[in-house]
Amino acid sequence: MLTTKFKIIDNEPEKEYAQMVSLEHRKKFAQFFTPFVIAEFMANWILENKELQTVLDPAFGLGIFARAIRQKNADCLIKGFEIDETILQEANAIFEHEENTSIFLKDYMFIDWGNHYDGIICNPPYFKFHDYDNKTVLNEIEENLGLKLNGFTNLYTLFLLKSAYQLNKNGRSAYIIPSEFLNSDYGKLVKSYLIENKLLRYIIVFDFEENVFDDALTTASILLFANDNEKSEVEFMNVKSLDELQFLQTKIQSYPKSKADNSFSFSELNPDIKWRAYYQKQNATQFKNLVPFSTYGKVMRGIATGANEYFTFNQSKAKKYDIDEKFLLPCITKSVDVSGVFFTKENFEELKQQDKNIFLFNATEQTEALSKYILKGEAEKINKRFLTASRNPWYALEKRPPSPIWVSVFNRNGLRFIRNEANISNLTTFHCIYLNLFSVQKVDLLFAYLLTDISKEIFNDNRREYGNGLHKFEPNDINKALMVDLDKISKTDEKQILALFFEYRKSELSGNPNIGLLEAINGIFVKLFSS
Numbered sequence: 001m002l003t004t005k006f007k008i009i010d011n012e013p014e015k016e017y018a019q020m021v022s023l024e025h026r027k028k029f030a031q032f033f034t035p036f037v038i039a040e041f042m043a044n045w046i047l048e049n050k051e052l053q054t055v056l057d058p059a060f061g062l063g064i065f066a067r068a069i070r071q072k073n074a075d076c077l078i079k080g081f082e083i084d085e086t087i088l089q090e091a092n093a094i095f096e097h098e099e100n101t102s103i104f105l106k107d108y109m110f111i112d113w114g115n116h117y118d119g120i121i122c123n124p125p126y127f128k129f130h131d132y133d134n135k136t137v138l139n140e141i142e143e144n145l146g147l148k149l150n151g152f153t154n155l156y157t158l159f160l161l162k163s164a165y166q167l168n169k170n171g172r173s174a175y176i177i178p179s180e181f182l183n184s185d186y187g188k189l190v191k192s193y194l195i196e197n198k199l200l201r202y203i204i205v206f207d208f209e210e211n212v213f214d215d216a217l218t219t220a221s222i223l224l225f226a227n228d229n230e231k232s233e234v235e236f237m238n239v240k241s242l243d244e245l246q247f248l249q250t251k252i253q254s255y256p257k258s259k260a261d262n263s264f265s266f267s268e269l270n271p272d273i274k275w276r277a278y279y280q281k282q283n284a285t286q287f288k289n290l291v292p293f294s295t296y297g298k299v300m301r302g303i304a305t306g307a308n309e310y311f312t313f314n315q316s317k318a319k320k321y322d323i324d325e326k327f328l329l330p331c332i333t334k335s336v337d338v339s340g341v342f343f344t345k346e347n348f349e350e351l352k353q354q355d356k357n358i359f360l361f362n363a364t365e366q367t368e369a370l371s372k373y374i375l376k377g378e379a380e381k382i383n384k385r386f387l388t389a390s391r392n393p394w395y396a397l398e399k400r401p402p403s404p405i406w407v408s409v410f411n412r413n414g415l416r417f418i419r420n421e422a423n424i425s426n427l428t429t430f431h432c433i434y435l436n437l438f439s440v441q442k443v444d445l446l447f448a449y450l451l452t453d454i455s456k457e458i459f460n461d462n463r464r465e466y467g468n469g470l471h472k473f474e475p476n477d478i479n480k481a482l483m484v485d486l487d488k489i490s491k492t493d494e495k496q497i498l499a500l501f502f503e504y505r506k507s508e509l510s511g512n513p514n515i516g517l518l519e520a521i522n523g524i525f526v527k528l529f530s531s
């Protein structure tokens with residue numbers, strides 16, 4: 001019999017719980033809850049198994065999936081595992097009159113390997129490799145699945161693999177996890193395994209304008225599995241909003257008859273590439289004569305100090321501690337300090353006058369004032385920080401010369417490149433782009449290209465999503481990304497591009513950027529490189 005409490009078909013228990021415990025506690029156990037509409041969508045996939053008698057939720061939380069299942073099926077046996085006593089108590093209170101649901105205070109990864117289920121439904125903990133005892137868990141996987149995985153593997157993919165293994169014949173499984181592993185290096189082995197066991201049927205990727213999990217900055221995808229022989233292909237789908245899930249529901253309900261729009265057979269899927277290629281239009285395919293960005297240069301992260309509050313200086317602070325300007329390294333410390341795409345000596349002077357933090361402490365000699373400031377750092381234990389402790393002396397700056405071009409690390413509207421005409425250093429807020437010998441003479445042509453929409457479109461194939469529309473590029477994402485082959489541009493076209501570029505530069509520096517000129521440059525590149 002279902003009690004009224006048990007019939008909760010919204011996120012109220014999760015909301016109440018989030019008010020009751022600290023965010024720290026929730027983070028410790030990775031307690032980010034599934035929105036009820038998503039839980040229902042996933043439950044419906046499981047419920048389509050007409051032989052459904054046993055269901056497992058390996059990371060039970062407050063039982064959102066059990067609540068969704070019980071709307072339609074009162075009889076199946078539901079088993080849950082939960083590692084946190086506090087949340088388990090609350091879950092037990094919700095399910096206290098529910099005979100067919102049992103929740104156990106156990107770590108899922110270490111028990112229950114011998115049992116199989118008709119349905120497995122889960123929102124696993126999103127622990128990265130350094131947040132859990134990954135050696136012991138990886139051993140467990142190796143022993144039971146004969147699978148040796150990379151030490152960087154996130155815990156949620158291990159939950160996923162174990163559950164795929166625990167599916168009964170005709171069993172169904174639904175997992176909601178960050179999409180990250182689909183496009184990461186450590187995900188390759190996991191993807192190989194998913195290809196080999198042939199159980200994966202759908203990958204539904206949320207399209208990031210919306211944060212699916214209220215307080216976790218992460219991207220999400222739903223993976224649906226079926227242990228049947230009905231299909232030997234995986235269909236990829238994108239969803240832009242929760243409303244769109246309704247449409248997908250109808251399609252998925254007609255499995256295996258549903259007509260696939262964007263499917264790839266298991267033999268077609270390549271575990272070694274970013275699977276974004278299967279669910280997102282790849283911009284690079286529209287262009288010809290592309291080469292890796294690393295043909296022209298190398299992207300490296302900016303200077304990491306390990307204690308920005310100590311190492312960064314403005315003029316007032318320099319005066320206060322009597323530090324001579326020759327012991328201060330000119331350096332951009334915040335991306336907001338750079339507004340245009342050309343950063344000139346005049347821009348730097350302005351920031352200096354505005355007393356912005358645009359210097360780094362750079363004690364290259366021994367003077368009384370420098371020694372005093374170093375002692376102050378030691379008194380504040382700055383020398384014992386993670387990065388400073390590994391340097392000799394601890395206050396030495398990383399040797400990283402100024403780079404001619406910067407690129408922003410986090411982006412909302414595509415990559416932002418800046419020409420560092422002032423020749424100053426930068427912290428990790430920007431990556432540095434160093435040009436090789438061949439491209440140094442082409443710096444203006446290269447930079448003109450980097451300002452165009454076509455360059456941003458192609459770079460976007462290699463971005464990482466961070467949820468909420470935020471994209472991050474690691475240095476290697478850019479090194480490996482493609483760009484147009486500058487050698488394929490004729491002297492006449494080059495001349496025309498450069499003329500437009502210098503005119504644009506002039507307009508930008510006069511405070512009135514003429515976007516039409518950028519569009520004209522973009523037009524030339526599109527004409528030359530469209531396939």
Ligand SMILES: C[S@@+](CC[C@H](N)C(=O)[O-])C[C@H]1O[C@@H](n2cnc3c(N)ncnc32)[C@H](O)[C@@H]1O
Nearest residue numbers: 029032033034059060061082083107108123125
């Ligand atoms: C992301 S939450 C999902 C909760 C709920 N199923 C939902 O979707 O709203 C993951 C839950 O798994 C629990 N958990 C974390 N590590 C676990 C483990 N090793 N074994 C079992 N449960 C675990 C956490 O305490 C948390 O309640």
